[in-house]
Amino acid sequence: MKSRNIIAEVSEALKNKNQIENLKIAMLYMRDKKNAAMAEYNEKELLELKSIRQASLNSLDENIKLLKDRLERNGCSFYFAKTAKDACEYVVSLARVKGVKRIVKAKSITTEEIELNKRLASEGFEVIETDLGEWLVQLADHKPSHLTAPAIHFSRYEIVKLIEDRLGVRLPADPKEITKFVRAFLREKFITADMGITGGNIVVAETGSLVLVTNEGNGRLVTALPRIHVAIVGVEKIVRTWEDAVKILDVLPKSATGQKMATYITILNSGSETPLPNNEFVKREFHLVLLDNGRLNALQDKILSDALKCIRCSACFNVCPTYRVLGGHVFGYIYNGPIGIPWTYISHGLENAAGYASLCISCGLCRETCPLSIDIPTIASEIKRRYGESNGYRWVDKRLAGYESLVKLASSVAPALNFLASTSVMRWALEKFLGIDRRVNLPKFSKKTLPELLDSVLVQHIESDRKVAYFADSMAYYVDVDVGLATINVLLKNRFEIVMPPQKGSGMPSFLYGLLDGTKKVAEYNVKYMHEYVSKGYDVVSAEPTAIYCFRFVYPKLLETKEAQEVAERSYELFGYLLRMLESGMLDLSFKRYNGVKAVYHLPCHSKHLSKEKPVLKFLEILGMEIEFVDYGCCGMGGTWGMKRGYEGYEISKVIAEPLVTAISNSGADLIVTECSLCRMQIERFSGKKIVHPVILLDKAYKGLPIP
């Protein structure tokens, strides 16, 4: 296998402005449709779905036995393929023995996984994809670039050109006309095919049933016209009962395409009689090939097994900032998109997965949108770690993973550094030796750290049953100390007793680059000191969403201790915490209102995981402001990822930020608000405007001061 030059691929992809623009529109549209369709689901129902998937995986051996038994009782063939090669061999020899010439296929990413088409073609069989998108991709000799919209990388103009080049047919650039042509073109193939090959969305063990979900109707024709039907299905797709299957079927189309229900669901567990072109009326052969190809190994892997719960809805593609600008050919191997990172690892190995996992920026939006809450960011980090441990970490990643120690060091020489950082020689040196792109805005370090300042600021220690252990995180500790001070003031105003236990930066930068040992050390330290207070009835609060994201989702997974779990359950992002107080009528409301002030708000990715309610937005409303909410997803900074020089980070990050920055620049608002310090750096860099943390506004409001 040739190893990839991902930097070259990235720089090439970033030149394709049309694709970037089309993909942006398409992904935002699909994201919003999915969110609207999924709105009716509550957390409890999604938890149930998760436990169905987990239980199915736990009883996989039993389910396989049951499935085999049911299918064979119905006169069908069942074959368990250990490897991709086994599965291909089975199909090839079957096709050969049965005298097959023409094979039609209905959308199946699993046959892409095992590269079945290539194998069948090399044996002289004619193989035709029949899903419109898959057919276009096959015609162009491409790979699918999206799980549910495989030809999303083509514009209509490229499609008519492709059809003209390959088939000599000139069509108007109109999706209706193209579809009409393809219907007629493929109808002929359908009715003359000897074999149909499909994947499967679900297999139901209790009745041995294959469940196939499509919109175009090709799944029905492929399973009803040819005399042989082979379904190739990953072993993880089995569920035990129809109750389980129906719950998955209920959520799948909503999460995949925002449809309440897909157009066609075909359910079969035997080959039924069908009229053939030679006028015979015969019983079709039905073969189910159950594919392992790495899945059973993955099941034993504590971190990776999470990915086996996937129902292949593709919602993660639609929110991924990297996917949105690079597309599935760069951000992928054969499997692509966020969930493709673990799936590539499972079926195509570590190297192919690590090859593009470096482009994952740990925003976590995939995890947030996943109906099964599959922790793709942690899996990606673990893959980066495994690859780094055996092949060495990327030089620039190791430098930036140490960002927090750098910040600490830098802070000790703050005045000199702030001056030097503005010189071009220094910027050259930082890029050369630390991998920080010279165009990135560097933080302005405070002369004193937050704890040093607190000694000289009057902090009231009051006897109160409201107790907070404040976690500042690196930026509020060393750089944005005003955010730290404002947080403390707001909490004091609400009669909290506040302590600031010993703490280190959240460890997100090392998590991002897969240096998980570093994150784990920090996690141990932070959990140890926070737990001391949590056990005495304190809540952990931070104004940095990423910090709470780490406390809630990263530390418990890395440490697997009772203490980490207890701290996780008591950790709150500041505004989510204040919103709870407001709702229980406990918040001090004696603050100034800023009626008529216009604010534009960007929601940081990690905040999305912490609350569904957009608490900052609610507070801006209460402050009387007129708000515009810009919803373009991740800003592209991804912790420190956007600081990485050139095509390893900065260039991609800039393109990701474009729609957000444009919307903010065009908003004409008086204030730009966001609660994440790194989103702030990113937006300030590209918009040239000042961004404000909402706690600064609330603090001023309590003091009755005008806003900047």
Added chain:
Amino acid sequence: MGCKLMGANSDTIQRFVSELEKVGATAKFLRTRTEVVRYLSDFVMKKGANLVLTCGLEHELSFELSKVINSMGISCFDIDVVDKRNLRKLLEAAYIGITDADLAVAETGSLIIISENDAKRLISCLPPIHVAILSKENILDNFLEVSEWLRKAQSTGRYTVSIITGPSRTADIELEIVIGVHGPHELHVIILEGMSDEK
């Protein structure tokens, strides 16, 4: 299928019709066999069909419908009674397929059809137009209610189940929705209100 249904109330039926329309299908309420025959013979004429196939309809309805449509100079066959050797050609050439529907789901606007052979399945996927006849008693409220029914339908290994929600569609080109890809362009549902009373 031996599955007792309580009979749908009018809210359920209204909901079904509204969901059906959202996915681009149509609904028509009819009461008697005579009405159905009259409606469908007008329909096939209006659509300019030359070949109509039916399957799974009540015997008298199927008989009368074929008679009336044939008398208009349009071919109409019940695939249960034609010679099996002609089936494939008829299915490939048909313009309209008329079937019964075993069950429907109001929440999603879905029809559920079981078939014991694939001629009966192809009649709702090969022709450009599919008309399904559904008895109003057979509409369930929610999709999650279908699990028990599906288990029964799949317990013998003799039936294929098709759940159909609207006409065939794609969004594979720039996410623009196009109706009518490999399956029917049109789906029409006739909802029968009490034809069983008519003797």
